[in-house]
Amino acid sequence: MAQATYDSYNSDDNSKIGGNCKHVMDELFSRVGLHKGRAKKKYIVTKYIFASACSWLFEKDTNWMGYVAVSTNEAANSSDHERRDIVVSWRGSHNVLEWMDDLEFWLKLAHLIFGKNIEDDEKFEVHSGFLIYIYLVCNNKSNFCKSAREQVLDKIIRLMNKYEDEEINVAVTGHSLGATLTTLSAVDIAQNIFNRPNTLVTAFAFASPCVGDSAFLVTAAALPNLRILRIDNRHDLVPNLTPCFVGFT
Template structure:
Protein backbone atom coordinates (compact mmCIF):
# COMPACT_ATOMS: atom_id res chain seq x y z
CA UNK A 1 0.00 0.00 0.00
CA UNK A 2 2.86 2.32 -0.71
CA UNK A 3 2.02 5.60 -2.40
CA UNK A 4 4.32 4.61 -5.25
CA UNK A 5 3.47 2.45 -8.23
CA UNK A 6 4.99 -0.98 -8.15
CA UNK A 7 6.58 -3.50 -10.43
CA UNK A 8 5.74 -5.14 -13.72
CA UNK A 9 3.81 -8.38 -13.55
CA UNK A 10 6.61 -10.46 -15.08
CA UNK A 11 8.94 -9.44 -12.27
CA UNK A 12 6.79 -10.16 -9.26
CA UNK A 13 8.21 -13.57 -8.33
CA UNK A 14 11.77 -12.26 -8.49
CA UNK A 15 10.81 -9.30 -6.29
CA UNK A 16 9.01 -11.58 -3.84
CA UNK A 17 12.15 -13.66 -3.36
CA UNK A 18 11.98 -16.57 -5.76
CA UNK A 19 15.75 -16.21 -6.25
CA UNK A 20 16.38 -15.09 -2.65
CA UNK A 21 16.41 -11.44 -3.78
CA UNK A 22 19.63 -11.98 -5.71
CA UNK A 23 20.94 -8.63 -6.95
CA UNK A 24 18.13 -6.68 -5.25
CA UNK A 25 19.37 -6.07 -1.70
CA UNK A 26 22.72 -4.34 -2.18
CA UNK A 27 22.09 -1.81 -3.51
CA UNK A 28 18.42 -1.94 -2.55
CA UNK A 29 16.26 -2.12 -5.67
CA UNK A 30 13.77 0.75 -5.85
CA UNK A 31 10.82 -1.54 -6.63
CA UNK A 32 11.70 -3.92 -3.81
CA UNK A 33 11.98 -0.90 -1.52
CA UNK A 34 8.41 0.06 -2.38
CA UNK A 35 7.17 -3.51 -1.91
CA UNK A 36 8.73 -3.76 1.56
CA UNK A 37 7.03 -0.51 2.60
CA UNK A 38 3.77 -1.72 1.05
CA UNK A 39 3.69 -4.77 3.33
CA UNK A 40 5.13 -2.80 6.24
CA UNK A 41 2.08 -0.56 6.11
CA UNK A 42 -0.15 -3.60 6.27
CA UNK A 43 1.70 -4.73 9.40
CA UNK A 44 1.48 -1.24 10.91
CA UNK A 45 -2.29 -1.32 10.36
CA UNK A 46 -2.60 -4.04 13.02
CA UNK A 47 -1.36 -1.52 15.59
CA UNK A 48 -3.30 1.47 14.27
CA UNK A 49 -6.67 -0.29 14.50
CA UNK A 50 -6.08 -1.93 17.89
CA UNK A 51 -8.19 -0.55 20.78
CA UNK A 52 -5.89 -0.14 23.78
CA UNK A 53 -8.24 1.89 25.98
CA UNK A 54 -8.82 -0.29 29.05
CA UNK A 55 -12.18 1.34 29.81
CA UNK A 56 -13.61 0.44 26.42
CA UNK A 57 -15.88 -2.60 26.32
CA UNK A 58 -14.22 -3.32 22.99
CA UNK A 59 -10.68 -3.11 24.32
CA UNK A 60 -8.46 -5.62 22.56
CA UNK A 61 -10.40 -5.63 19.28
CA UNK A 62 -10.13 -3.79 15.96
CA UNK A 63 -11.48 -0.26 16.01
CA UNK A 64 -12.49 -0.51 12.37
CA UNK A 65 -14.64 -3.11 10.66
CA UNK A 66 -13.50 -5.33 7.81
CA UNK A 67 -15.63 -3.39 5.34
CA UNK A 68 -13.90 -0.01 5.77
CA UNK A 69 -10.62 -1.21 7.26
CA UNK A 70 -8.03 0.18 4.84
CA UNK A 71 -9.97 3.37 4.07
CA UNK A 72 -10.26 4.26 7.76
CA UNK A 73 -6.56 3.57 8.30
CA UNK A 74 -5.50 5.92 5.50
CA UNK A 75 -4.29 3.14 3.23
CA UNK A 76 -6.42 3.78 0.16
CA UNK A 77 -5.89 7.38 -0.97
CA UNK A 78 -2.92 7.61 -3.29
CA UNK A 79 -2.33 3.85 -3.19
CA UNK A 80 -2.30 1.89 -6.45
CA UNK A 81 -3.25 -1.44 -4.83
CA UNK A 82 -6.62 -2.14 -3.27
CA UNK A 83 -7.22 -4.97 -0.78
CA UNK A 84 -10.18 -6.10 1.28
CA UNK A 85 -10.06 -7.79 4.67
CA UNK A 86 -11.76 -11.17 4.70
CA UNK A 87 -10.95 -12.33 8.23
CA UNK A 88 -9.88 -10.91 11.57
CA UNK A 89 -7.47 -13.06 13.57
CA UNK A 90 -7.87 -13.45 17.34
CA UNK A 91 -5.05 -14.96 19.37
CA UNK A 92 -5.02 -16.31 22.90
CA UNK A 93 -2.14 -15.95 25.31
CA UNK A 94 -1.39 -19.34 26.83
CA UNK A 95 -0.28 -17.73 30.09
CA UNK A 96 -2.30 -18.87 33.09
CA UNK A 97 -4.34 -15.92 34.38
CA UNK A 98 -5.21 -15.84 38.11
CA UNK A 99 -8.91 -15.71 38.85
CA UNK A 100 -8.49 -12.30 40.44
CA UNK A 101 -7.56 -10.88 37.05
CA UNK A 102 -10.39 -12.45 35.06
CA UNK A 103 -13.57 -10.60 34.18
CA UNK A 104 -16.52 -11.46 36.41
CA UNK A 105 -18.62 -12.95 33.65
CA UNK A 106 -18.91 -13.09 29.89
CA UNK A 107 -22.17 -11.17 30.21
CA UNK A 108 -20.24 -8.16 31.51
CA UNK A 109 -17.37 -8.26 28.96
CA UNK A 110 -17.46 -9.69 25.41
CA UNK A 111 -14.20 -11.65 25.72
CA UNK A 112 -11.60 -12.84 28.18
CA UNK A 113 -8.68 -10.46 28.25
CA UNK A 114 -6.17 -13.09 27.23
CA UNK A 115 -7.81 -13.26 23.77
CA UNK A 116 -7.32 -10.24 21.51
CA UNK A 117 -7.31 -9.05 17.92
CA UNK A 118 -3.95 -10.17 16.51
CA UNK A 119 -4.17 -9.41 12.82
CA UNK A 120 -6.11 -10.09 9.68
CA UNK A 121 -6.25 -11.88 6.33
CA UNK A 122 -6.77 -9.75 3.21
CA UNK A 123 -6.90 -10.32 -0.53
CA UNK A 124 -6.14 -8.07 -3.49
CA UNK A 125 -9.22 -6.65 -5.21
CA UNK A 126 -9.89 -7.45 -8.86
CA UNK A 127 -8.65 -4.07 -10.13
CA UNK A 128 -5.27 -4.59 -8.47
CA UNK A 129 -4.52 -8.06 -9.80
CA UNK A 130 -3.14 -6.74 -13.09
CA UNK A 131 -0.87 -4.24 -11.33
CA UNK A 132 0.39 -6.84 -8.87
CA UNK A 133 0.79 -9.52 -11.50
CA UNK A 134 -1.18 -12.04 -9.45
CA UNK A 135 -3.91 -12.43 -6.82
CA UNK A 136 -2.13 -11.60 -3.58
CA UNK A 137 -3.35 -13.04 -0.26
CA UNK A 138 -1.91 -11.26 2.78
CA UNK A 139 -1.73 -12.30 6.43
CA UNK A 140 -0.66 -9.52 8.82
CA UNK A 141 0.26 -10.09 12.48
CA UNK A 142 0.42 -7.58 15.34
CA UNK A 143 3.32 -7.14 17.74
CA UNK A 144 3.20 -7.08 21.55
CA UNK A 145 0.79 -4.65 23.18
CA UNK A 146 -1.04 -6.50 25.97
CA UNK A 147 0.65 -7.42 29.24
CA UNK A 148 0.19 -11.17 28.79
CA UNK A 149 1.84 -10.99 25.37
CA UNK A 150 4.94 -9.50 26.97
CA UNK A 151 4.98 -12.43 29.39
CA UNK A 152 4.82 -14.79 26.41
CA UNK A 153 7.75 -12.95 24.82
CA UNK A 154 9.96 -13.95 27.73
CA UNK A 155 8.97 -17.63 27.69
CA UNK A 156 12.09 -18.44 25.70
CA UNK A 157 12.35 -22.15 26.47
CA UNK A 158 12.08 -24.26 23.34
CA UNK A 159 9.26 -26.63 22.46
CA UNK A 160 8.88 -29.16 19.66
CA UNK A 161 7.50 -27.83 16.38
CA UNK A 162 6.45 -31.32 15.25
CA UNK A 163 2.84 -30.20 14.71
CA UNK A 164 4.04 -27.71 12.10
CA UNK A 165 6.58 -29.91 10.40
CA UNK A 166 4.56 -33.12 10.63
CA UNK A 167 7.49 -35.16 11.93
CA UNK A 168 6.03 -36.70 15.05
CA UNK A 169 7.33 -40.15 14.13
CA UNK A 170 10.92 -39.12 13.51
CA UNK A 171 13.82 -39.15 15.93
CA UNK A 172 12.96 -36.65 18.63
CA UNK A 173 16.45 -35.17 18.45
CA UNK A 174 15.89 -34.22 14.81
CA UNK A 175 12.63 -32.31 15.33
CA UNK A 176 12.99 -28.50 15.09
CA UNK A 177 12.22 -26.56 18.25
CA UNK A 178 10.77 -23.08 18.56
CA UNK A 179 10.15 -20.37 21.14
CA UNK A 180 7.59 -21.58 23.68
CA UNK A 181 5.80 -18.26 24.18
CA UNK A 182 5.24 -17.44 20.52
CA UNK A 183 4.26 -20.98 19.67
CA UNK A 184 1.72 -20.79 22.51
CA UNK A 185 0.15 -17.59 21.12
CA UNK A 186 0.02 -19.16 17.67
CA UNK A 187 -1.56 -22.46 18.73
CA UNK A 188 -3.63 -21.78 21.89
CA UNK A 189 -7.42 -21.78 21.66
CA UNK A 190 -10.09 -20.34 23.94
CA UNK A 191 -13.38 -22.20 24.14
CA UNK A 192 -14.92 -19.29 26.10
CA UNK A 193 -14.19 -16.68 23.46
CA UNK A 194 -17.09 -14.94 21.73
CA UNK A 195 -14.91 -14.67 18.67
CA UNK A 196 -13.25 -17.67 17.07
CA UNK A 197 -12.88 -20.36 19.71
CA UNK A 198 -10.09 -21.97 17.70
CA UNK A 199 -6.42 -21.00 17.72
CA UNK A 200 -5.02 -18.18 15.62
CA UNK A 201 -3.23 -20.86 13.65
CA UNK A 202 -6.44 -22.70 12.75
CA UNK A 203 -8.22 -19.46 11.88
CA UNK A 204 -5.54 -18.45 9.39
CA UNK A 205 -5.03 -21.88 7.84
CA UNK A 206 -8.77 -22.27 7.30
CA UNK A 207 -9.23 -18.80 5.77
CA UNK A 208 -6.20 -18.98 3.48
CA UNK A 209 -7.27 -22.45 2.35
CA UNK A 210 -10.68 -21.02 1.47
CA UNK A 211 -9.16 -18.16 -0.52
CA UNK A 212 -6.70 -20.41 -2.36
CA UNK A 213 -9.59 -22.64 -3.40
CA UNK A 214 -11.71 -19.67 -4.43
CA UNK A 215 -8.98 -18.25 -6.67
CA UNK A 216 -7.43 -21.56 -7.72
CA UNK A 217 -7.74 -20.77 -11.42
CA UNK A 218 -5.63 -17.63 -11.04
CA UNK A 219 -1.95 -17.06 -10.40
CA UNK A 220 -1.57 -16.38 -6.69
CA UNK A 221 0.90 -15.45 -3.99
CA UNK A 222 0.67 -15.60 -0.21
CA UNK A 223 2.47 -12.88 1.71
CA UNK A 224 2.84 -12.87 5.49
CA UNK A 225 4.03 -9.84 7.42
CA UNK A 226 4.44 -8.59 10.98
CA UNK A 227 6.59 -6.58 13.36
CA UNK A 228 8.44 -7.85 16.44
CA UNK A 229 6.21 -10.51 18.05
CA UNK A 230 4.13 -10.27 14.88
CA UNK A 231 7.25 -11.08 12.84
CA UNK A 232 7.81 -14.23 14.90
CA UNK A 233 4.18 -15.28 14.41
CA UNK A 234 4.40 -14.48 10.69
CA UNK A 235 7.47 -16.71 10.37
CA UNK A 236 5.76 -19.63 12.12
CA UNK A 237 2.64 -19.08 10.02
CA UNK A 238 4.51 -18.93 6.69
CA UNK A 239 6.38 -22.16 7.45
CA UNK A 240 3.15 -23.80 8.60
CA UNK A 241 1.24 -22.93 5.43
CA UNK A 242 3.86 -24.42 3.14
CA UNK A 243 4.43 -27.60 5.14
CA UNK A 244 0.65 -28.11 5.37
CA UNK A 245 0.39 -27.40 1.61
CA UNK A 246 -2.20 -24.71 2.15
CA UNK A 247 -0.52 -22.98 -0.81
CA UNK A 248 -1.50 -25.80 -3.19
CA UNK A 249 -5.02 -25.74 -4.71
CA UNK A 250 -6.96 -28.97 -4.33
CA UNK A 251 -8.47 -31.03 -7.14
CA UNK A 252 -6.22 -29.55 -9.83
CA UNK A 253 -3.79 -32.09 -11.30
CA UNK A 254 -0.17 -30.93 -11.14
CA UNK A 255 -1.25 -27.67 -9.49
CA UNK A 256 1.56 -25.17 -9.07
CA UNK A 257 2.16 -24.27 -5.40
CA UNK A 258 1.86 -20.59 -4.52
CA UNK A 259 5.03 -18.84 -3.48
CA UNK A 260 4.76 -17.97 0.22
CA UNK A 261 6.85 -14.95 1.23
CA UNK A 262 7.32 -13.63 4.75
CA UNK A 263 8.43 -9.99 4.86
CA UNK A 264 9.03 -9.32 8.53
CA UNK A 265 10.34 -6.39 10.55
CA UNK A 266 12.38 -6.39 13.77
CA UNK A 267 12.01 -10.13 14.03
CA UNK A 268 13.40 -11.93 17.05
CA UNK A 269 14.82 -15.41 16.55
CA UNK A 270 12.04 -17.97 16.34
CA UNK A 271 13.70 -21.39 16.56
CA UNK A 272 16.86 -23.43 16.93
CA UNK A 273 19.42 -24.38 14.28
CA UNK A 274 17.30 -27.39 13.26
CA UNK A 275 14.46 -24.96 12.60
CA UNK A 276 16.75 -22.80 10.47
CA UNK A 277 18.11 -25.75 8.49
CA UNK A 278 14.67 -27.20 7.87
CA UNK A 279 13.20 -23.84 6.80
CA UNK A 280 16.09 -23.25 4.38
CA UNK A 281 15.17 -26.43 2.48
CA UNK A 282 11.51 -25.54 1.90
CA UNK A 283 11.16 -24.90 -1.82
CA UNK A 284 8.23 -22.46 -2.02
CA UNK A 285 9.00 -20.42 1.08
CA UNK A 286 11.05 -17.22 1.29
CA UNK A 287 11.72 -15.09 4.37
CA UNK A 288 13.07 -11.54 4.24
CA UNK A 289 13.99 -10.08 7.62
CA UNK A 290 14.29 -6.28 7.76
CA UNK A 291 16.58 -5.38 10.63
CA UNK A 292 17.54 -1.99 12.05
CA UNK A 293 21.25 -2.09 12.87
CA UNK A 294 20.91 -0.94 16.51
CA UNK A 295 17.59 -2.59 17.37
CA UNK A 296 18.20 -5.07 20.20
CA UNK A 297 15.08 -7.21 19.60
CA UNK A 298 16.48 -9.16 16.59
CA UNK A 299 19.27 -10.39 18.90
CA UNK A 300 16.75 -12.10 21.19
CA UNK A 301 16.93 -14.86 22.37
CA UNK A 302 20.72 -14.80 22.66
CA UNK A 303 21.45 -18.50 23.09
CA UNK A 304 20.44 -21.63 21.13
CA UNK A 305 18.42 -19.70 18.53
CA UNK A 306 19.21 -18.96 14.87
CA UNK A 307 18.11 -16.40 12.30
CA UNK A 308 16.22 -17.70 9.26
CA UNK A 309 15.91 -16.46 5.70
CA UNK A 310 17.56 -13.48 4.03
CA UNK A 311 18.35 -10.22 5.80
CA UNK A 312 18.06 -6.58 4.81
CA UNK A 313 19.98 -4.36 7.21
CA UNK A 314 19.06 -0.69 7.59
CA UNK A 315 20.44 1.98 9.94
CA UNK A 316 17.88 4.60 10.93
CA UNK A 317 20.51 6.48 12.98
CA UNK A 318 21.71 7.99 9.71
CA UNK A 319 18.39 9.78 9.21
CA UNK A 320 18.63 13.58 9.61
CA UNK A 321 14.93 13.71 10.50
CA UNK A 322 15.01 11.76 13.77
CA UNK A 323 15.34 13.47 17.14
CA UNK A 324 16.79 10.58 19.17
CA UNK A 325 17.75 8.02 16.52
CA UNK A 326 19.73 5.84 18.91
CA UNK A 327 16.95 5.41 21.52
CA UNK A 328 15.57 1.89 21.91
CA UNK A 329 12.01 3.19 21.44
CA UNK A 330 13.11 4.68 18.13
CA UNK A 331 15.24 1.89 16.68
CA UNK A 332 12.46 -0.68 17.26
CA UNK A 333 9.55 1.48 16.09
CA UNK A 334 7.70 0.17 13.02
CA UNK A 335 7.26 3.57 11.40
CA UNK A 336 10.98 4.19 11.86
CA UNK A 337 11.66 0.87 10.14
CA UNK A 338 9.68 1.95 7.08
CA UNK A 339 11.38 5.36 7.17
CA UNK A 340 14.71 3.55 7.17
CA UNK A 341 13.73 1.43 4.17
CA UNK A 342 12.54 4.54 2.33
CA UNK A 343 15.87 6.30 2.91
CA UNK A 344 18.43 3.50 2.91
CA UNK A 345 21.46 4.13 0.73
CA UNK A 346 24.38 1.72 0.86
CA UNK A 347 27.40 3.94 0.30
CA UNK A 348 31.12 3.28 0.08
CA UNK A 349 31.52 4.21 3.75
CA UNK A 350 28.55 2.15 4.90
CA UNK A 351 24.97 3.29 5.36
CA UNK A 352 23.91 6.72 4.15
CA UNK A 353 20.44 8.28 4.11
CA UNK A 354 18.42 9.90 1.37
CA UNK A 355 14.67 9.53 0.94
CA UNK A 356 14.45 7.38 -2.19
CA UNK A 357 10.71 6.86 -1.69
CA UNK A 358 8.42 9.75 -0.86
CA UNK A 359 7.02 8.71 2.50
CA UNK A 360 5.43 11.33 4.74
CA UNK A 361 7.72 11.98 7.71
CA UNK A 362 4.69 13.01 9.80
CA UNK A 363 3.97 9.29 10.21
CA UNK A 364 7.03 9.04 12.45
CA UNK A 365 5.22 10.93 15.21
CA UNK A 366 2.08 8.80 15.19
CA UNK A 367 2.67 7.52 18.71
CA UNK A 368 6.10 8.73 19.87
CA UNK A 369 8.32 11.77 19.61
CA UNK A 370 10.58 10.56 16.83
CA UNK A 371 10.83 13.68 14.65
CA UNK A 372 12.96 16.72 15.36
CA UNK A 373 11.01 19.73 16.64
CA UNK A 374 11.77 21.75 13.51
CA UNK A 375 9.24 19.71 11.52
CA UNK A 376 6.31 20.91 13.68
CA UNK A 377 4.46 17.59 13.83
CA UNK A 378 2.45 16.91 17.02
CA UNK A 379 3.52 13.92 19.09
CA UNK A 380 1.06 11.03 19.34
CA UNK A 381 -1.34 12.48 16.79
CA UNK A 382 -2.83 9.07 15.87
CA UNK A 383 -5.79 9.29 18.28
CA UNK A 384 -9.51 9.05 17.73
CA UNK A 385 -11.31 12.36 18.14
CA UNK A 386 -12.33 12.87 21.79
CA UNK A 387 -10.84 9.45 22.62
CA UNK A 388 -13.96 7.82 21.22
CA UNK A 389 -16.38 9.78 23.42
CA UNK A 390 -19.46 10.67 21.34
CA UNK A 391 -22.09 13.18 22.44
CA UNK A 392 -25.64 11.81 22.51
CA UNK A 393 -28.86 13.61 21.59
CA UNK A 394 -29.58 14.39 25.26
CA UNK A 395 -26.19 16.08 25.65
CA UNK A 396 -24.52 13.22 27.53
CA UNK A 397 -21.26 11.59 26.40
CA UNK A 398 -20.77 7.89 25.76
CA UNK A 399 -17.65 5.89 24.86
CA UNK A 400 -18.31 4.57 21.33
CA UNK A 401 -14.90 3.75 19.95
CA UNK A 402 -15.54 0.79 17.69
CA UNK A 403 -17.01 0.84 14.20
CA UNK A 404 -19.77 -1.71 13.71
CA UNK A 405 -21.33 -2.94 10.49
CA UNK A 406 -23.83 -5.54 9.41
CA UNK A 407 -21.38 -8.44 9.61
CA UNK A 408 -19.71 -7.35 12.84
CA UNK A 409 -18.95 -10.07 15.38
CA UNK A 410 -20.94 -8.23 18.06
CA UNK A 411 -24.19 -8.17 16.09
Protein backbone atom coordinates in the same frame (compact mmCIF):
# COMPACT_ATOMS: atom_id res chain seq x y z
CA MET B 1 0.01 -3.17 6.02
CA ALA B 2 1.86 -4.31 9.13
CA GLN B 3 1.54 -0.87 10.74
CA ALA B 4 -2.21 -1.00 10.11
CA THR B 5 -2.54 -3.60 12.87
CA TYR B 6 -1.12 -1.17 15.44
CA ASP B 7 -3.14 1.77 14.15
CA SER B 8 -6.36 -0.25 14.25
CA TYR B 9 -6.01 -1.94 17.64
CA ASN B 10 -8.15 -0.61 20.49
CA SER B 11 -5.96 -0.82 23.61
CA ASP B 12 -8.37 1.11 25.85
CA ASP B 13 -9.38 -1.25 28.66
CA ASN B 14 -12.34 1.02 29.47
CA SER B 15 -13.74 0.82 25.96
CA LYS B 16 -16.60 -1.54 25.10
CA ILE B 17 -14.51 -2.78 22.20
CA GLY B 18 -11.19 -2.79 24.06
CA GLY B 19 -8.92 -5.52 22.70
CA ASN B 20 -10.74 -5.49 19.38
CA CYS B 21 -10.19 -3.68 16.09
CA LYS B 22 -11.40 -0.09 15.98
CA HIS B 23 -12.78 -0.45 12.47
CA VAL B 24 -15.04 -2.76 10.50
CA MET B 25 -13.32 -4.77 7.79
CA ASP B 26 -14.65 -2.70 4.89
CA GLU B 27 -13.19 0.48 6.39
CA LEU B 28 -9.90 -0.68 7.90
CA PHE B 29 -7.58 0.40 5.08
CA SER B 30 -9.27 3.75 4.53
CA ARG B 31 -9.38 4.59 8.24
CA VAL B 32 -5.61 4.07 8.64
CA GLY B 33 -4.68 5.91 5.45
CA LEU B 34 -3.86 2.94 3.22
CA HIS B 35 -6.56 3.96 0.75
CA LYS B 36 -4.05 6.51 -0.59
CA GLY B 37 -1.34 3.94 -1.21
CA ARG B 38 -0.94 0.47 -2.65
CA ALA B 39 -4.04 -0.87 -0.91
CA LYS B 40 -6.35 1.57 -2.72
CA LYS B 41 -8.91 -0.54 -4.57
CA LYS B 42 -6.42 -3.41 -4.66
CA TYR B 43 -7.05 -5.32 -1.46
CA ILE B 44 -10.08 -6.12 0.64
CA VAL B 45 -9.98 -7.44 4.21
CA THR B 46 -11.75 -10.80 4.38
CA LYS B 47 -10.92 -12.07 7.89
CA TYR B 48 -10.01 -10.73 11.31
CA ILE B 49 -7.59 -12.86 13.34
CA PHE B 50 -8.02 -13.25 17.09
CA ALA B 51 -5.33 -14.76 19.29
CA SER B 52 -5.32 -15.82 22.92
CA ALA B 53 -2.31 -14.99 25.03
CA CYS B 54 -1.91 -16.97 28.23
CA SER B 55 0.43 -17.69 31.11
CA TRP B 56 0.34 -20.42 33.72
CA LEU B 57 -0.25 -17.69 36.32
CA PHE B 58 -3.18 -16.02 34.61
CA GLU B 59 -6.35 -16.67 32.62
CA LYS B 60 -6.27 -16.64 28.84
CA ASP B 61 -6.97 -13.30 27.20
CA THR B 62 -8.27 -13.18 23.60
CA ASN B 63 -7.68 -10.06 21.49
CA TRP B 64 -7.66 -8.92 17.88
CA MET B 65 -4.32 -9.89 16.38
CA GLY B 66 -4.48 -8.95 12.72
CA TYR B 67 -6.24 -9.65 9.44
CA VAL B 68 -6.28 -11.54 6.17
CA ALA B 69 -6.74 -9.56 2.95
CA VAL B 70 -6.98 -10.57 -0.69
CA SER B 71 -6.44 -8.64 -3.90
CA THR B 72 -9.49 -7.54 -5.84
CA ASN B 73 -10.52 -8.85 -9.24
CA GLU B 74 -9.37 -5.57 -10.76
CA ALA B 75 -5.91 -5.93 -9.25
CA ALA B 76 -5.57 -9.64 -9.96
CA ASN B 77 -6.38 -9.13 -13.64
CA SER B 78 -4.27 -6.02 -14.19
CA SER B 79 -1.28 -6.16 -16.50
CA ASP B 80 1.19 -5.36 -13.69
CA HIS B 81 -0.24 -7.95 -11.28
CA GLU B 82 -1.61 -11.05 -13.04
CA ARG B 83 -2.03 -13.08 -9.88
CA ARG B 84 -4.20 -13.28 -6.79
CA ASP B 85 -2.40 -12.04 -3.68
CA ILE B 86 -3.34 -13.01 -0.15
CA VAL B 87 -1.92 -10.93 2.70
CA VAL B 88 -1.74 -12.03 6.35
CA SER B 89 -0.76 -9.28 8.78
CA TRP B 90 0.05 -9.83 12.48
CA ARG B 91 0.05 -7.27 15.32
CA GLY B 92 2.95 -6.88 17.73
CA SER B 93 2.81 -7.05 21.55
CA HIS B 94 0.41 -4.66 23.21
CA ASN B 95 -0.70 -6.09 26.56
CA VAL B 96 0.78 -7.68 29.67
CA LEU B 97 0.11 -11.32 28.79
CA GLU B 98 1.65 -10.88 25.34
CA TRP B 99 4.76 -9.33 26.86
CA MET B 100 4.96 -12.20 29.34
CA ASP B 101 4.70 -14.71 26.50
CA ASP B 102 7.55 -12.93 24.72
CA LEU B 103 9.72 -13.87 27.71
CA GLU B 104 8.87 -17.60 27.61
CA PHE B 105 12.23 -18.43 26.05
CA TRP B 106 12.44 -22.21 26.36
CA LEU B 107 12.21 -24.27 23.19
CA LYS B 108 9.31 -26.56 22.27
CA LEU B 109 8.88 -29.10 19.48
CA ALA B 110 7.15 -27.75 16.39
CA HIS B 111 6.11 -31.01 14.72
CA LEU B 112 2.56 -29.73 14.19
CA ILE B 113 3.88 -27.11 11.79
CA PHE B 114 6.09 -29.50 9.86
CA GLY B 115 3.35 -32.07 9.50
CA LYS B 116 3.50 -35.84 9.64
CA ASN B 117 6.13 -36.33 6.94
CA ILE B 118 9.09 -36.14 9.30
CA GLU B 119 11.42 -38.68 10.82
CA ASP B 120 10.90 -39.68 14.44
CA ASP B 121 14.36 -38.49 15.43
CA GLU B 122 13.97 -35.05 13.85
CA LYS B 123 13.44 -32.26 16.35
CA PHE B 124 12.29 -28.85 15.20
CA GLU B 125 12.08 -26.54 18.18
CA VAL B 126 10.80 -22.98 18.45
CA HIS B 127 10.22 -20.31 21.10
CA SER B 128 7.47 -21.73 23.35
CA GLY B 129 5.89 -18.36 24.13
CA PHE B 130 5.26 -17.59 20.47
CA LEU B 131 4.21 -21.12 19.50
CA ILE B 132 2.38 -22.63 22.47
CA TYR B 133 1.02 -19.58 24.30
CA ILE B 134 -0.12 -17.48 21.31
CA TYR B 135 -0.08 -19.23 17.92
CA LEU B 136 -1.58 -22.55 19.04
CA VAL B 137 -3.53 -21.69 22.19
CA CYS B 138 -7.34 -21.98 22.22
CA ASN B 139 -9.63 -20.12 24.59
CA ASN B 140 -12.87 -22.01 25.13
CA LYS B 141 -14.29 -19.07 27.10
CA SER B 142 -14.02 -16.79 24.08
CA ASN B 143 -16.29 -16.46 21.05
CA PHE B 144 -13.11 -17.01 19.03
CA CYS B 145 -12.21 -20.41 20.46
CA LYS B 146 -10.17 -21.57 17.47
CA SER B 147 -6.44 -21.00 17.67
CA ALA B 148 -4.90 -18.22 15.60
CA ARG B 149 -3.27 -20.93 13.50
CA GLU B 150 -6.60 -22.59 12.71
CA GLN B 151 -8.23 -19.27 11.84
CA VAL B 152 -5.51 -18.32 9.36
CA LEU B 153 -5.12 -21.73 7.72
CA ASP B 154 -8.88 -22.22 7.41
CA LYS B 155 -9.26 -18.84 5.71
CA ILE B 156 -6.39 -19.39 3.30
CA ILE B 157 -7.78 -22.80 2.32
CA ARG B 158 -11.16 -21.16 1.63
CA LEU B 159 -9.50 -18.51 -0.55
CA MET B 160 -7.46 -21.15 -2.36
CA ASN B 161 -10.63 -23.06 -3.18
CA LYS B 162 -12.37 -19.89 -4.32
CA TYR B 163 -9.53 -18.93 -6.66
CA GLU B 164 -8.36 -22.44 -7.54
CA ASP B 165 -7.99 -21.61 -11.23
CA GLU B 166 -5.69 -18.64 -10.59
CA GLU B 167 -2.05 -18.18 -9.64
CA ILE B 168 -1.96 -17.40 -5.92
CA ASN B 169 0.82 -15.88 -3.86
CA VAL B 170 0.79 -15.24 -0.12
CA ALA B 171 2.57 -12.43 1.73
CA VAL B 172 2.79 -12.57 5.53
CA THR B 173 3.97 -9.58 7.54
CA GLY B 174 4.25 -8.26 11.08
CA HIS B 175 6.44 -6.39 13.56
CA SER B 176 8.16 -7.71 16.71
CA LEU B 177 5.84 -10.39 18.16
CA GLY B 178 3.92 -10.06 14.90
CA ALA B 179 7.15 -10.83 13.04
CA THR B 180 7.63 -14.09 14.96
CA LEU B 181 4.06 -15.06 14.16
CA THR B 182 4.82 -14.08 10.57
CA THR B 183 7.68 -16.57 10.44
CA LEU B 184 5.73 -19.36 12.12
CA SER B 185 2.63 -18.93 9.95
CA ALA B 186 4.60 -18.49 6.71
CA VAL B 187 6.48 -21.74 7.34
CA ASP B 188 3.20 -23.40 8.31
CA ILE B 189 1.44 -22.22 5.15
CA ALA B 190 4.32 -23.19 2.86
CA GLN B 191 4.68 -26.61 4.47
CA ASN B 192 1.07 -27.63 4.95
CA ILE B 193 -1.06 -25.77 2.40
CA PHE B 194 0.80 -24.38 -0.59
CA ASN B 195 2.38 -27.32 -2.35
CA ARG B 196 1.79 -26.06 -5.87
CA PRO B 197 5.06 -25.23 -7.69
CA ASN B 198 3.83 -21.86 -8.95
CA THR B 199 2.72 -20.64 -5.51
CA LEU B 200 5.12 -18.58 -3.41
CA VAL B 201 4.86 -17.68 0.27
CA THR B 202 6.85 -14.56 1.20
CA ALA B 203 7.37 -13.35 4.78
CA PHE B 204 8.33 -9.77 5.66
CA ALA B 205 9.37 -9.92 9.32
CA PHE B 206 10.15 -6.54 10.89
CA ALA B 207 12.30 -6.48 14.06
CA SER B 208 11.80 -10.17 14.78
CA PRO B 209 13.36 -11.97 17.72
CA CYS B 210 14.83 -15.34 16.76
CA VAL B 211 12.08 -17.91 16.47
CA GLY B 212 13.69 -21.34 16.62
CA ASP B 213 16.71 -23.61 16.66
CA SER B 214 19.08 -24.57 13.85
CA ALA B 215 16.90 -27.50 12.72
CA PHE B 216 13.92 -25.17 12.32
CA LEU B 217 16.07 -22.70 10.40
CA VAL B 218 17.55 -25.30 8.03
CA THR B 219 14.23 -27.02 7.36
CA ALA B 220 12.37 -23.74 6.77
CA ALA B 221 15.13 -22.51 4.45
CA ALA B 222 14.87 -25.70 2.41
CA LEU B 223 11.19 -25.18 1.56
CA PRO B 224 11.26 -24.36 -2.18
CA ASN B 225 8.14 -22.16 -2.11
CA LEU B 226 9.11 -20.02 0.90
CA ARG B 227 11.07 -16.75 1.08
CA ILE B 228 11.68 -14.90 4.35
CA LEU B 229 13.00 -11.34 4.48
CA ARG B 230 13.99 -10.33 8.02
CA ILE B 231 14.31 -6.55 8.44
CA ASP B 232 16.07 -5.08 11.51
CA ASN B 233 17.16 -1.64 12.66
CA ARG B 234 20.86 -1.80 13.47
CA HIS B 235 20.55 -0.60 17.07
CA ASP B 236 17.35 -2.45 17.96
CA LEU B 237 18.00 -4.84 20.86
CA VAL B 238 14.90 -7.04 20.38
CA PRO B 239 16.07 -8.97 17.27
CA ASN B 240 19.31 -9.82 19.09
CA LEU B 241 17.75 -10.83 22.39
CA THR B 242 16.83 -14.49 21.96
CA PRO B 243 20.24 -15.60 20.58
CA CYS B 244 21.56 -14.95 24.09
CA PHE B 245 19.67 -18.08 25.16
CA VAL B 246 20.87 -21.60 24.42
CA GLY B 247 19.49 -23.25 21.29
CA PHE B 248 18.31 -20.26 19.24
CA THR B 249 19.72 -19.52 15.81
